[in-house]
Amino acid sequence: MAVVLDKSHRWRVALAHLGVIAFIATVIFPFLLILSISLRPGNFASGDLIPSHISLEHWRLALGIAYQGPDGQLVEPQFNVLRWLWNSIKVAGMSAIIGLFLSTTCAYAFARMQFVFKKQLMSSLLLMQMFPSVLALVAIYAIFDQIGVYIPWLGIDTHGGLVLAYTGGIALHIWTIKGYFDTIPTEIEEAAKVDGATAFQAFRYVLLPMAVPILMVVFLLAFIQGIIEYPIASVLLHEKDNLTLAVGAKQFLYPQHYRWGDFAAAAILSGLPITAVFLLAQRWMISGLTSGGVKG
Amino acid sequence: MGRKLEKWVLLAVAAVLLLAGLFLTYKIYIAGQPLLALVCLAILGTAVYVYSAVRAYAFRYLFPGLLAAVVFVLFPLIYTFAIGFTNFSSKNLLTYERARQYFLDETYTVDGDRLAFTLHRDGNAFRIRLQDEKGGTFVTPALALKQAEPVSVDAHALAPSDPPLTEAVDLKTLIQNLKALKQVAVKLPNGAAASVEGLHEFAPVRPLYVAGAEGALVNQQDQSVIKPNFTTGFFESSTGEQIKPGFKVGIGWANFKHIFTERSFSEPFLRIFLWTIIFSGLTVVFTFGVGVVLAVLLNWEALRFRGFYRVMLFLPYAVPGFISILVFKGLFNENFGELNAMLNMLFGVRPAWFSDPLLAKVMLLIVNTWLGYPYMMVLCMGLIKAIPADLYEASAIAGAGPLTNFFRITLPLIARPIMPLLISSFAFNFNNFVLISLLTGGRPDFLDTKVPAGTTDLLVSYTYRIAFEDSGQNFGLAAAISTVIFVMVAILSLVNLRLTKVTQTETR
Numbered sequence: 006m007a008v009v010l011d012k013s014h015r016w017r018v019a020l021a022h023l024g025v026i027a028f029i030a031t032v033i034f035p036f037l038l039i040l041s042i043s044l045r046p047g048n049f050a051s052g053d054l055i056p057s058h059i060s061l062e063h064w065r066l067a068l069g070i071a072y073q074g075p076d077g078q079l080v081e082p083q084f085n086v087l088r089w090l091w092n093s094i095k096v097a098g099m100s101a102i103i104g105l106f107l108s109t110t111c112a113y114a115f116a117r118m119q120f121v122f123k124k125q126l127m128s129s130l131l132l133m134q135m136f137p138s139v140l141a142l143v144a145i146y147a148i149f150d151q152i153g154v155y156i157p158w159l160g161i162d163t164h165g166g167l168v169l170a171y172t173g174g175i176a177l178h179i180w181t182i183k184g185y186f187d188t189i190p191t192e193i194e195e196a197a198k199v200d201g202a203t204a205f206q207a208f209r210y211v212l213l214p215m216a217v218p219i220l221m222v223v224f225l226l227a228f229i230q231g232i233i234e235y236p237i238a239s240v241l242l243h244e245k246d247n248l249t250l251a252v253g254a255k256q257f258l259y260p261q262h263y264r265w266g267d268f269a270a271a272a273i274l275s276g277l278p279i280t281a282v283f284l285l286a287q288r289w290m291i292s293g294l295t296s297g298g299v300k301g
Numbered sequence: 302m303g304r305k306l307e308k309w310v311l312l313a314v315a316a317v318l319l320l321a322g323l324f325l326t327y328k329i330y331i332a333g334q335p336l337l338a339l340v341c342l343a344i345l346g347t348a349v350y351v352y353s354a355v356r357a358y359a360f361r362y363l364f365p366g367l368l369a370a371v372v373f374v375l376f377p378l379i380y381t382f383a384i385g386f387t388n389f390s391s392k393n394l395l396t397y398e399r400a401r402q403y404f405l406d407e408t409y410t411v412d413g414d415r416l417a418f419t420l421h422r423d424g425n426a427f428r429i430r431l432q433d434e435k436g437g438t439f440v441t442p443a444l445a446l447k448q449a450e451p452v453s454v455d456a457h458a459l460a461p462s463d464p465p466l467t468e469a470v471d472l473k474t475l476i477q478n479l480k481a482l483k484q485v486a487v488k489l490p491n492g493a494a495a496s497v498e499g500l501h502e503f504a505p506v507r508p509l510y511v512a513g514a515e516g517a518l519v520n521q522q523d524q525s526v527i528k529p530n531f532t533t534g535f536f537e538s539s540t541g542e543q544i545k546p547g548f549k550v551g552i553g554w555a556n557f558k559h560i561f562t563e564r565s566f567s568e569p570f571l572r573i574f575l576w577t578i579i580f581s582g583l584t585v586v587f588t589f590g591v592g593v594v595l596a597v598l599l600n601w602e603a604l605r606f607r608g609f610y611r612v613m614l615f616l617p618y619a620v621p622g623f624i625s626i627l628v629f630k631g632l633f634n635e636n637f638g639e640l641n642a643m644l645n646m647l648f649g650v651r652p653a654w655f656s657d658p659l660l661a662k663v664m665l666l667i668v669n670t671w672l673g674y675p676y677m678m679v680l681c682m683g684l685i686k687a688i689p690a691d692l693y694e695a696s697a698i699a700g701a702g703p704l705t706n707f708f709r710i711t712l713p714l715i716a717r718p719i720m721p722l723l724i725s726s727f728a729f730n731f732n733n734f735v736l737i738s739l740l741t742g743g744r745p746d747f748l749d750t751k752v753p754a755g756t757t758d759l760l761v762s763y764t765y766r767i768a769f770e771d772s773g774q775n776f777g778l779a780a781a782i783s784t785v786i787f788v789m790v791a792i793l794s795l796v797n798l799r800l801t802k803v804t805q806t807e808t809r
């Protein structure tokens with residue numbers, strides 16, 4: 006495109022660069038600060054952005070290693086961050102696997118089969134999802150309190166119960182997977198059926214292998230959801246060793262025992278992998294968020 | 302061969318699952334919950350039908366997922382409505398039957414022969430050994446000693462065939478378990494009951510209450526009569542004194558009346574409602590404002606490094622919320638926070654971010670804008686890309702500047718499609734529990750309200766505090782407020798659906 010650019014245009018570009026960079030600097034500043042704080046000695050020390058004296062004490066505590074304090078005393082890690090991270094991964098992984106299984110089978114029926122109330126079922130599933138689970142916390146607590154009476158490993162303060170509580174929220178996943186199934190032509194499955202395959206075999210051996218990419222995406226989305234979920238976990242989990250990271254992390258910042266430096270190290274340690282996974286999945290997440298509710 | 306084997310394995314798994322389900326149903330029935338057992342049975346029956354009838358073939362794929370959605374999403378919603386009409390709270394925690402049993406299990410000490418006792422470990426549980434003055438020795442089965450309610454256990458005379466008891470526990474362990482031990486009534490073979498009295502003795506006890514006519518209970522110590530009152534949910538004495546523990550009863554619209562008519566509830570409710578609206582409204586305005594400007598810039602082809610900028614600008618959205626919110630909590634800290642250190646250095650001020658109501662609100666909006674603008678930015682980028690380029694070419698020929706372009710072309714053209722998304726964002730922030738809970742916890746609190754309520758509380762976090770943090774643990778009231786919020790969310794969703802439909806039909 007041959008467009009004559011005048012001088013004011015160049016100025017504007019430069020100004021835009023400057024503005025965006027300044028904005029990015031403001032936005033990223035908290036992260037840089039946290040990195041610097043995690044390397045400063047002590048929990049209350051203030052200092053420059055680039056610490057003059059680098060100390061790894063907070064990182065040691067975050068990794069669960071005791072360290073020798075300046076007064077010669079051995080400082081034991083107070084919170085088992087790695088344990089919390091593992092709890093989070095365990096709960097999120099389990100709920101993602103179960104959720105993926107449930108939503109894939111549902112999506113198959115919605116995409117390929119005819120049955121009564123199909124349309125109503127699909128839209129009511131989506132309608133249910135519009136009400137955040139925060140509003141039903143009292144009921145969720147009461148339900149799992151009851152379940153725990155009969156099946157102790159699914160009650161309050163168990164990871165089994167938390168996983169179960171997360172498996173209900175699959176409506177968006179069903180829609181995402183169904184949308185993908187709709188794009189795969191049915192002829193291939195029909196050919197398999199002509200060759201004598203049952204409906205289940207057509208699903209298991211023909212359709213599923215072709216849908217692996219979307220299944221992985223949905224798994225990642227469900228996994229991230231499980232990691233960052235806070236309200237239900239905060240109600241169901243109590244025991245310190247049982248907490249997930251989302252619930253446990255705030256314990257660093259109670260006014261009575263304020264552990265700013267320790268928190269900084271723990272936050273980077275646990276936040277980095279989650280952020281990486283999120284950036285990996287965000288492309289589909291955004292498109293799911295924007296189109297999931299609208300498309301039909 | 303392989304297919305046949307697979308079929309048998311599947312059948313076996315199904316049989317095991319069915320048996321487990323039936324066993325669970327039986328357990329629930331035995332525990333005195335016939336209604337719940339019936340529901341379980343109905344679910345099992347449906348499962349058997351779905352997986353055996355050919356007609357219901359499609360539902361074989363749907364059943365597990367739908368069941369999970371119904372039990373863990375739909376049922377909690379309905380159950381929340383139901384709780385809103387009861388007095389369910391820490392004072393009225395038990396069902397009527399359990400509360401009645403609680404009174405019937407209560408005992409009082411009477412004069413009589415005392416028994417010496419020792420406590421013995423049995424795995425993770427304990428056994429109690431009793432010895433009367435004539436040398437008769439009795440032991441109880443293993444008890445967990447973790448319960449908070451009265452229990453009654455049968456003791457049998459120690460026979461030589463019994464496995465030997467372990468060494469008696471030391472005094473420290475005994476004292477640790479004394480609280481639970483006090484709730485245990487041991488029934489001896491001769492029919493008498495005894496409860497712990499001091500650290501070494503069991504004293505004979507008698508039940509404090511005996512069932513009387515019409516559900517009344519008669520106190521054996523002073524012959525007073527208490528009657529259940531099914532409107533207040535308490536057993537009451539003849540003078541109307543309420544005796545704890547109470548039980549759950551339906552109280553109709555009382556909770557809703559509280560919220561809307563009683564000043565001590567309605568006033569904080571209105572204030573919080575107003576702030577909830579302001580908070581979500583301003584959040585949408587700010588995040589959209591920042592987001593759309595950045596989106597326009599990032600769609601400007603003259604700008605280089607746009608890919609890099611995009612990733613950096615998106616970063617706040619990628620970091621898990623519970624981490625970045627806590628990071629801000631630390632940075633804004635009034636005494637040790639880095640932000641106040643900097644402000645102090647530059648301007649000599651140390652704003653009280655967490656104790657001044659206005660500043661706390663400002664802080665929440667700053668943090669929430671930071672958290673939310675990337676989402677708006679990405680949405681706007683997509684919509685702006687869809688605007689035909691010839692519009693801008695025409696306006697360039699007419700000599701329009703970038704500001705005119707923005708306000709006359711870009712904004713009007715994305716306004717319609719972005720509207721439903723803005724409303725969703727409003728609804729999301731209306732219920733943004735995580736931000737409030739992790740950043741301010743609703744504080745600073747109002748000083749002039751009876752129920753604990755905070756100046757930065759949203760309706761959801763207020764509900765959470767009533768249910769789980771406030772000492773009253775008033776689940777019923779919390780559920781009623783939740784129901785009110787439900788209605789508001791439903792209205793928002795309806796409006797949203799309408800708008801979405803309008804845009805869809807117009808684009809077609």
